[in-house]
Amino acid sequence: MKVIFRPLFLGLFVFSVFFPFLSIIIWSIAAGWRFPDLLPERYSMRGYSIAFDPNGDIVRGVITSTIIALIVGVIATVIGSAAGRAIAMYNFKMKKAFQFLVLAPLIVPGLAVTMGIQILFIKYGLSDTVRGVILAHLIPTVPYVVMIMSGTFANFDRSYEEQGQVLGASRLTVMRKVTLPMVLPGLAVSFLFAFVISWSEYILTLLVGGAAVKTLPMVLFAFLRGSDLTLVGAASIVFMIPPLILLRFTSKHLVGRTSSVTGLGSV
Amino acid sequence: MTNKNITAPTSMFKVKSRASKGKLKERNVIWLVLPTALVLTTLFAGGFIFGILQSLGFFSVIAGDEEKIGFEAYLNAFQNETVRAGIILTFRVAILSTFFSTIIALAISLMISRTKRFQSALIAITQFNIPIPHVVAATGILLTFSQSGIISRLTNHFGITDGSSGFPIVTNDPFGYGIIMSYLWKEVPFLCILILSALRGPVTNLDETAKTLGASYRFRLRKVILPYIFPSILSGTIIVFAFSFGSYEVPYILGQPYPSTVSVVAYQLYTNRDLANRPTAMALATITSVVIGLLVYAYMKLTQQEGRK
Secondary structure: OHHHHHHHHHHHHHHHHHHHHHHHHHHHOEOOOOOOOOOOOOEOOHHHHHHOOOOOHHHHHHHHHHHHHHHHHHHHHHHHHHHHHHHHHEOOOOHHHHHHHHHHHHHOOHHHHHHHHHHHHHHOOOOOOHHHHHHHHHHHHHHHHHHHHHHHHHOOOOHHHHHHHHOOOOHHHHHHHHHHHHHHHHHHHHHHHHHHHHHHOOHHHHHHHOOOOOOHHHHHHHHHHOOOHHHHHHHHHHHHHHHHHHHHHHHHHHOOOOOOHHHHHHO | OHHHHHHOOOEOOEOOOOOOOOOEOOOOHHHHHHHHHHHHHHHHHHHHHHHHHHHOOOOOOOOOOOOOOOOHHHHHHHHOHHHHHHHHHHHHHHHHHHHHHHHHHHHHHHHHHHOOOOHHHHHHHHHHOOOOOHHHHHHHHHHHHOOOOHHHHHHHHOOOOOOHHHOOOOOOOOOOHHHHHHHHHHHHHHHHHHHHHHHOOOHHHHHHHHHHOOOOHHHHHHHHHHHHHHHHHHHHHHHHHHHHHHOOHHHHHHOOOOOOOHHHHHHHHHHOOOHHHHHHHHHHHHHHHHHHHHHHHHHHHHHHHHHHO
């Protein structure tokens, strides 16, 4: 009984991870799929030909989303890892207050604060712009980076940097040749999280970007309001490919002996 | 102190460092902190404060309207039937999602950690849906569990249910089953990653020692493993609760127009044509933030006492 239980439970887990994708995939290649049919009668690539139409909403959405998520990912990773290092390795005035400021956005919904700041965004011309959307996306992304990187720097042995300096390397060289390679896994995971959060964000983009900034989630929501499930399926597939590609390059750092997500465990 | 840092995992507000023997004070730290401080102060704290001010009636967007300062918006929010129904639904969804995702994730992580074969494959599968956007997760749940979804087709085919209307309504339902399923699907792997990371830490050596000394798995679980991964579970549950309480996308796709979660109601009020609803939306946003903050604080206090025992 006990011997069977674990494989059964884990098998069920694996099954439920993949099962929801089945309907998405089938819908994306179905040429209509009436109710009682277990499988569509006919298949078509209509969904994907619309999805990959260079002038179509999806391709334009992919471009807009990629630009925004890349910029957000880079900014969040750079400024957040600096803050993570500060928290893990130094004492400074108002450190407690700063940590609170970093943790609070992980808990308070982004929608609540963005509704509040919207009035200033309108006043300073940031509403309905890509710049405004990038700023809004920093709210949920930066705290994740700070947490991940403070975990990374907590296990960082400072003496390596000191040795480099003693041996006459400039601060920049030490940073490039010693610090960066050592924290690279943390940086990779930070970028993954920041990129994926920005890439997936819908409500902040809608609030700040309005109809002017059409990221991929906006396009997918528009399809969801319609009734063309083939388009919904194809757009969903396109939507999840880039995050999965990113995961491919960072997965070995997600759970490992020197895991980078342990920082999140210290929230 | 240093010794304790190595054995005890980190807890809220205390990111401890192994290399922290007398943390160095440096003038340059300000440059490390400043960009993040600046961004979060203006955007996050600023948004929060401006939200409160607007909920109190400042910065009225209605042209020619005399600014009426007061708590009227808060009274409006609590008297609003949609808001009240939303609060009940939101609490139900957030509590059930957090509770079940924690239990399931804990069970799966412990099982994965004890599995020798397929362990790396199982971890890879767990990681697989971390980067899947919530919108896609909700879409997948919708297409799978709706009355014309794939499960309904299967049960209809095998004669378990009769037609699409014979299948129970578990998406866009008043209880929130669909929303909860979508959160579980996303949050169980997220928590698994946190727990598995903690399980791979120094606890393996402790566990090995206890095993050598003849402790049973049950005993090690209670006395060694669980206490060690407890802080990670705690942080995870806080993030999951806060997220499932305040998220918009999932309840929008898998919920009903009424009752809907607080976030959906707040956004509807905010974008309502009648601009008089804006302060009410701000009041609701403020209430949500404060409630989540207080709950997390209370939860931390409670569990910290529990952890000390």
